[in-house]
Amino acid sequence: MSLDADLARHEATIQKLESARNDLLRQLEELDLKLLSEKAQYSQLRNHKVAIHALPNELLGLVFGLAHSSLRFDRPGHADAQRLRFLVHTSWVCTRWRQVILRTPLLWNTIAMTVFNGFEGYAPAQESLLAHLERSGDAYLDMDFFLATDDPKDFLPFFDIIGSHSKRWRRLSVEMQIADIPIVRKVLQNLEVPKLEHFSLNIWETSEKGPFSPRTPYPTIAPQIFMKGATDLCLLRLAGAALGSLHPQSTSIRILHVGGWEKSFFTWAQFRSLLESLPSLENLSLHELCIRHNTRNPLDQPAPINLPNLRRLRLHSPFTPIDRILPLLSTPKLEQVSLRTFETFESPVMPTVTYLHLNECAFDDVHYEDLFASFPNIQHVSVDEYAYLLYNMLRHSLPPVNDATTAPNSNSNANSNSTTCPWSSLHTLTVRDLSSSEVNVFVEMVRQRKEAQVPIKTVRLDRRGRNVVRLKHKWDQLAEHTSVVSWDGAESWPPGLGYEDPHDLV
Structure with missing residues (x-):
């Protein structure tokens, strides 16, 4: 009996202690909350x-x-x-x-998003996009999307979600690895986009795929999307498979980017019709474009393209030789030309052009001579490390120093200098990534042009250029003959765009 009594007593004590412990833990929890x-x-x-x-x-x-x-x-x-x-x-x-x-x-109105495979059934991705759209209220939308999915089932829910807010679109940039063109066209065809100012669509490949050769003409350049009109659309970029298949209904475009597709080419009639349908066009960028206008009859010349308001032209790695295109463009107001990834260049004389931008253009002496002849009135040139031969060319045909200094106030001497030296009107030179091996030639060119009374008044250098000039102990000498300005910012195209263009092809 004594053993049973002891067990009962200990059991009661344990229960009492556990109850007290639970009370203390509850009090501690309440204390933690307080x-x-x-x-x-x-x-x-x-x-x-x-x-x-x-x-x-x-x-x-x-x-x-x-x-x-x-x-x-x-x-x-x-x-x-x-x-x-x-x-x-x-x-x-x-x-x-x-x-x-x-x-x-x-x-919340600025959205940048990558859409991966499985977007249709992946609720978190859709909820994230919906949250941005809902929290942005009635504000305009600036959206940048990269569709990394190759599943056509993902296209419809994506375009349905953003399409329900189309009246608030201000800038829309979409890049797609692959697309079903009929699906995209159907979704965008009748959307209302009264505020849309910037539309960029780049499609790498279509779901039909097919061979890369031979090239075929683009299907059509007739409007096929935004059929209710995009009256405020200023910037349009169509690249890849979007070109010739998804053109918007708008005539207000001032900035046009056209990116070629390796499966297709423009007929001259298509190219001419596209450009002349945009009466307000001021800026034109052609990227890896193939244009065919040759016929079997050598006397059958294609009709020229009239671009009365075009001010800026950018050309990047054209498949069609540029000397077949530029002579057929009538551009009475053209002021700026940008060239990227060129090895040769031929063009008719363009006296209105005053600004030339060269990027990755490995020209030799002959082609620089062609540039001088094509653009005789250049005032500002922007170059990179590929243009190392240009500095010697800009010293070409300068009069001897003693001739240039004997009569510094002579008008006849100044006129003679301007007619013999290349780009006598050049007053600003922007240099990116100046090589240390070219510093001496570069500084000497600036000095000689000043002494020949055709000075470069302003030189703009990025950080690398400033550093190599100082390392070569040429800074004081350069500053003695020109105004050196720091220039580290990226040169946007077109100048003065006012915002970042996320899908610029160049």
Whole structure:
């Protein structure tokens, strides 16, 4: 009996202690909750003493917007992740900041996103896109998408989601690895886009695929999307399979980017019809374009293309020799020409052109002579490390120093100099990635042109150029003969665009 009594006594004691322990744990949990609540209230009250708390919500939202927009990266997926992470982490600071972020539409109206395979059945990706669209309220939308999916089932839900907000589109850039053209056309055909200013569509491949050779003409250049009109559309980019299949209904375009596709070519009639259908066209960029206008009859010359308002022309790696195209363009107001990845260049004389931009153009002496002849009135040239032969060419035909200095005030001497030296009107030279081996020739060219009374008044150098000039101990000598300006910014095209173009082909 004594053993049973001891067991019962110990059992009762254990139950009593466990009950007391549970009570203490419950009290501790309640105490932890009270402590967390007090800390939260303390932190909230303490936030009122911070200077930033005195900012009104509107100004605080502006600060967040500036920080958010500064997060720019090369790839849309990284940009989207960084910007979203900023919004999430900032909203954790306090309740007020969270409310400001969620209720500021301009923090959510810029969307950069990569759409991967399985978008149709992947709820988090769709919810993220929907959250941006809903939180942006009625603000305009600037959207940049890269569709890395090759599943046609992903196209419809994606375009349905963004298409339901088409009336708020301001800038839309879409790059697709592969696309079903009829599906994309059907989705975009009747959308209303009253605010759309920038539309870029680049399709690498179609779902039909097929051989790369021989090339076939583009199907059509007739409008097939936005059939209700895009009256505010200023910038249009069509590249790859989008060209010839998904042209918008608009005549207000001022900036046109055309990117060729290795399976197709423009007939001259198509190319002419496309350009002349845009009466307001001021900026034209042609990227890897194939244009065929040759006929069996040598007397059958294609009709020229009249571009009365064109001011800037950019050419990048054309499949068709440029000397077959430029003579057929009538451009009475052309001011700027940009060339990229050229090895040869021939063109008729263009006296109105005053600005020339060269990028990765490995010209030899003969082709620089052609440039001098084609663009006699150049005032500003922008070059990179590929243009190392240009510096010697700019010294070509300069009069001897003693002749140039004997009568510095002689008008006849100045006129003689201007007629013999290349680009006598050149006053600004922008140099990117100046090589250390070319510093001496470059500085000597600047000196000699000044002494010959055809000076380069301004030289713009990037960081590398400034460093190599200093390392060669030529800075003082260069600064003695010209004004040296720091120039580290990227040259946008066209100049003065005012915003970042995420899918610029060049």
